[in-house]
Amino acid sequence: MNVSIKTFASVRDALGYDERTVSVRDGSSVAELLREVLGGAPGLMERAESLLVAVNEEYAAGDRIVRENDVVAIFPMVSGG
Amino acid sequence: MNVSIKTFASVRDALGYDERTVSVRDGSSVAELLREVLGGAPGLMERAESLLVAVNEEYAAGDRIVRENDVVAIFPMVSGG
């Protein structure tokens, strides 16, 4: 199934793109998707625990199951204000 | 000796003047001066304990000795802001 990935700030800088569609197997969790997406960027993999994930604009934990066409955003700790 | 009296808000309303020079005996305390000044306004006398006094623009306690030409302000609890 296809999932839309969005990246921000240092995660985008490390991955080199801000949006991409990826294909993952049905029933994948957020954690599995993260390993897939961050696999090619070792620096990010190391600090995967500190990254935040939102599915369809709501924060999601690692065990959240991703569905077809979900929008999954991956980003570092926020620092606005 | 002569002392300048200033009054504000409900104290002024009760006394009917906002400034006056009064003559008191040398060595009078703030408390004695208050009895003198408020004597003619029984409503004020009753709540003398809740009134505030400033001598030369600094808050003063009842035992403070007043001097010639001091400016003594008498007013109710403040309520600005």
Next chain:
Amino acid sequence: MSERKPRIHIDIQDGPIDIAALCERAGTDADGAALLFVGRARNHSNGKAVTHLDYEAYRSMAVRELEKIAQDACGRWDVGACAIVHRVGRVVIGDASICIAVSSPHRDDAYRASRFIIDTIKKTVPIWKKEYYEDGSMWISERG
């Protein structure tokens, strides 16, 4: 606590307070936070409808007390700039009776200093508020 000299501005004035101008006074380049407190005339008090307010001040002493409070706040917290303007005379509903602008490098100092300033003003600065209702008026210091 702070080693730099904070900018302090104190005023007691008749007529509307220029809030935008006050905002511009707040904040040096070292300050990451600015906090503006605005005390406004509200349309009710203790269950009664209020039509307008009237503020009276012992002006010279009130300015001295405001300066003391500003200095005290700047000594306790790391404040870059502090401006306090109190209005006197008639204040209609919705208008500002007092504005306090405080800025600091980090927000915690601004919040603490601002709160300290307004709380202390209400205890020590010789200014009195009179509330007007449809059927009369009352000095607020009488109530307590």
Next chain:
Amino acid sequence: MSERKPRIHIDIQDGPIDIAALCERAGTDADGAALLFVGRARNHSNGKAVTHLDYEAYRSMAVRELEKIAQDACGRWDVGACAIVHRVGRVVIGDASICIAVSSPHRDDAYRASRFIIDTIKKTVPIWKKEYYEDGSMWISERG
């Protein structure tokens, strides 16, 4: 807690924030206190001179999170109006990156709600700050 419906305004915008306009949004006739928090780009951070900032947002989600925070604050405290505007893009030293205007009948609610809002924004709203120095730049989320 409040039975009236508070006025909420949320925006994420490019370019300078109109602070005076925001002040006017704050405050109904029932509100005796208004508090404006301004987060400003300051000229230093962790001992380094900062030349300017750049803010990036996940805009749609950030607006949703800001709305949640405003609703939450209005549920916890008696707030008449709440406006939050966050700026994105380049912000020069001294300019506002965020403004939060909160009004309430009594000042305690405004102080508590304002502090809650800015503290929560810094934890949950997907906006990132990049600091620029003479010799480079850094995403601030990296630092912790």
